[in-house]
Amino acid sequence: MRPFSYARAADADAAIAAVRERPDGAFLAGGTTEVDLVRQNVVRPGLLVDINDLPLTGIEDLPGGGLRVGALARMSDVARAPGVSARFPVISQALLLGASAQLRNMASMGGNLCQRVRCGYFRDATSPCNKRDPGSGCAALDGFNRGHAILGTSDKCIATHPSDVAVALVALDAVVHTRGPAGERAIGIDDFFLLPGDTPEREHPLEHGELITAIEVPATPVARRSVYLKFRDRESYEFALASVAAAVRIEDGAVAEVRLALGGVGTKPWRARRAEASLLGQPATEASFAEAARRELAVATPRPLNAFKVELAQRAIVRALTTLTGGGAR
DSSP: OOOOOOOOSHHHHHHHHHTTTTEEEEEEESSSSSHHHHHTTTSSOSSEEOOOTSSSSEEEEESSSSSOOOOOOOOHHHHOHHHHHHHOHHHHHHHHHOOHHHHHHOOOHHHHHHHHOTTTTTTTTSSTTTTSSTTBTTTTTSSOOSSSSSOOOBTTOOOOOOOSSHHHHHHOOOEEEEETTEEEEEEEEHHSOOOTTOOTTTOOOOOOOOOEEEEEEOOGGGGGGGEEEEOOOOSSSSSEEEEEEEEEEETTTEEEEEEEEEEEEBOOOOOHHHHHHHTTTTTSHHHHHHHHHHHHHTTTTOOOOHHHHHHHEHHHHHHHHHHHHHHHOO
């Protein structure tokens, strides 16, 4: 591990200024990912600015039924908040399934959205990786890629985004609020995560020194009937092979409103818009759910070791929807 400087910021402007003036500066919140990457020489900051003293820990119920969560709110606190578990159970479930209890007590909501990929080649400082060393290549393309993405991939990167709660937030059209040298702005969460394309090293539209301050979830009545399902190699703490955030409203036996997003299969939290469009107005049956899932995964680009994810993701969608509608899928 290389030496670096450490500073503790008392207010947001000071934190932003400190990081901004150093090209190798970075923010430090819970540190559950950042510290590991520093130890492994995967990231090499010259300055870490500790932001844990900033007043960004609030969890606020908004008029009309929305929710505003401070960027430094801990995952465990958000999962237990009454307004979250009652109105947005999919968020609470995703947080509880997203990490061990110890990590949930430390990890911040903003940091969770910005966590780096778990690709073994990214975390091995000796392997080619376009995220870590642009232009060096992607060892995962022809390497061990069982856990890698089948949606949103490019010939530069196939790493999956690891966050669970980001999948739920994408399904609910959350908004990420930031503050930086140019002032404040709001970014729709689906735009907050970038596809790898030719620039996999750029995962978010954040400028250097731009700080996440809050995450806002609009009032979403359909979310009261929602679920997050996660399929993985073991039931204890593990990253998803496939996951789904789902919310649905049924009227007269047909799908009147639906929200779907997938995790573990995309290079970003994947909003399943093809499946949503296919389901609207259709009977709330397992056959309709299966057809919608098939349409969503028709654009997948699997590799031999992760081809099983196509069927797994389809089954996950069907399971989530039948769970919500009482279909009892197996």
